[in-house]
Amino acid sequence: MHTIIWKLMNIEENVSLKSYNTFGLDAKASIFVQPKDEKDVSKLLQGGLLASERFFILGGGSNIVFVADFAGVVVRMANKGISIVSEDDRRVVVEAQAGEVWSDFAWDMTRRGFYGLENLVEIPGCVGAAPVQNVGAYGVEAKDVIKAVVAYEIATGCKRIFTNTDCKFGYRDSVFKNELKDKYIVFSVMFELHKDRTCTKTDYSAISNGLKERNILSPTPMQVAEVVADIRKQKLPDTKEIGSAGSFFKNPIVGEQKLELLMKDYPTIVHYASGDGKYKLAAAWLIEQCGWKGKSLGRVGVYAKQALVLVNNGGCTGSEVQKLSETIVADVENKFGVRLETEAIIVK
Numbered sequence: 001m002h003t004i005i006w007k008l009m010n011i012e013e014n015v016s017l018k019s020y021n022t023f024g025l026d027a028k029a030s031i032f033v034q035p036k037d038e039k040d041v042s043k044l045l046q047g048g049l050l051a052s053e054r055f056f057i058l059g060g061g062s063n064i065v066f067v068a069d070f071a072g073v074v075v076r077m078a079n080k081g082i083s084i085v086s087e088d089d090r091r092v093v094v095e096a097q098a099g100e101v102w103s104d105f106a107w108d109m110t111r112r113g114f115y116g117l118e119n120l121v122e123i124p125g126c127v128g129a130a131p132v133q134n135v136g137a138y139g140v141e142a143k144d145v146i147k148a149v150v151a152y153e154i155a156t157g158c159k160r161i162f163t164n165t166d167c168k169f170g171y172r173d174s175v176f177k178n179e180l181k182d183k184y185i186v187f188s189v190m191f192e193l194h195k196d197r198t199c200t201k202t203d204y205s206a207i208s209n210g211l212k213e214r215n216i217l218s219p220t221p222m223q224v225a226e227v228v229a230d231i232r233k234q235k236l237p238d239t240k241e242i243g244s245a246g247s248f249f250k251n252p253i254v255g256e257q258k259l260e261l262l263m264k265d266y267p268t269i270v271h272y273a274s275g276d277g278k279y280k281l282a283a284a285w286l287i288e289q290c291g292w293k294g295k296s297l298g299r300v301g302v303y304a305k306q307a308l309v310l311v312n313n314g315g316c317t318g319s320e321v322q323k324l325s326e327t328i329v330a331d332v333e334n335k336f337g338v339r340l341e342t343e344a345i346i347v348k
């Protein structure tokens with residue numbers, strides 16, 4: 001059966017993933033396949049390759065650290081296309097395929113007068129990962145605009161449409177990262193966007209300050225997108241120049257008692273109420289207090305402008321990234337008694 005798949009699809013062997021992950025890690029995939037349409041996905045799933053081999057579904061590789069070569073199949077979704085599903089005077093439902101570049105899609109929608117994605121421009125990666133990760137920035141999350149997700153079950157090849165509720169979205173989280181992890185390939189995503197330019201969200205302080213600086217009182221979504229792009233440029237590395245996986249660690253959540261204890265020793269500790277009597281600590285602040293901001297361990301460093309971001313100083317390997325990450329986790333735990341979890345996905 002496998003030989004049929006190999007003949008039907010463009011399957012490559014021993015492929016470097018360096019240009020397929022934003023950290024620029026030169027791991028190799030023993031098998032690499034890029035489905036371009038529904039037929040390719042069906043062939044791949046019906047051929048049973050993913051049932052017999054270890055696999056990883058890759059989007060733009062912007063939240064991934066390949067620690068070593070991947071002995072198995074890397075499936076990189078390469079299906080493209082954006083279409084309008086329905087439209088009225090106020091709203092439009094747009095379907096975008098998984099392989100579309102997220103930021104290009106968000107800018108395109110904003111330019112076309114379809115709003116809701118303006119705060120999410122410039123997030124690296126592809127459309128297919130947006131519901132998996134529930135990407136978010138500046139007060140907006142993908143879950144706010146996702147109407148449905150079209151996905152293929154890997155075990156059966158059956159197509160399923162997930163409603164927004166089915167996706168069980170949480171903070172950078174969804175059903176696809178939990179009970180349905182590695183069970184579905186997201187093929188396309190439907191977004192419900194609106195046409196009212198006054199509905200754009202500007203309450204996030206960085207955005208409202210950016211608009212004030214530009215003397216913009218009633219911003220258009222396009223102006224909001226431009227402010228967001230400017231803020232991101234100042235804070236985050238351009239992955240075309242500096243390899244990274246964005247925020248490497250999650251902001252840890254602690255209870256009230258733990259926060260009180262920490263505040264005795266560190267009265268300026270950065271924290272926010274996160275509901276249920278819990279508090280979110282700023283991981284970047286904790287890392288900075290351990291002296292890591294702008295510092296390096298060999299060829300991997302902590303970005304000088306944002307301590308949450310680990311960067312490739314040139315030619316680093318995934319295991320070097322992992323080593324720095326573990327060192328930071330240990331240092332933060334020793335100093336604060338708080339264990340950081342990685343937001344970036346470590347693929348071993």
Ligand SMILES: Cc1cc2nc3c(=O)[nH]c(=O)nc-3n(C[C@H](O)[C@H](O)[C@H](O)COP(=O)(O)OP(=O)(O)OC[C@H]3O[C@@H](n4cnc5c(N)ncnc54)[C@H](O)[C@@H]3O)c2cc1C
Pocket residue numbers: 022056057058059060061062063064077098123124125126127128129130132133134135136137172176184185186187236237239244245246247345
């Ligand atoms: C500089 C920088 C800034 C960033 N800023 C933000 C930000 O502001 N907000 C934010 O939320 N994230 C941010 N990120 C993280 C990253 O951009 C997002 O997590 C993004 O959604 C990852 O998309 P991707 O296509 O690169 O997915 P990948 O990194 O390739 O994969 C991520 C996960 O999604 C799964 N996946 C991908 N595609 C599919 C598919 N078609 N079907 C099933 N599973 C799939 C993968 O298996 C993996 O588990 C940033 C990253 C960088 C490098």
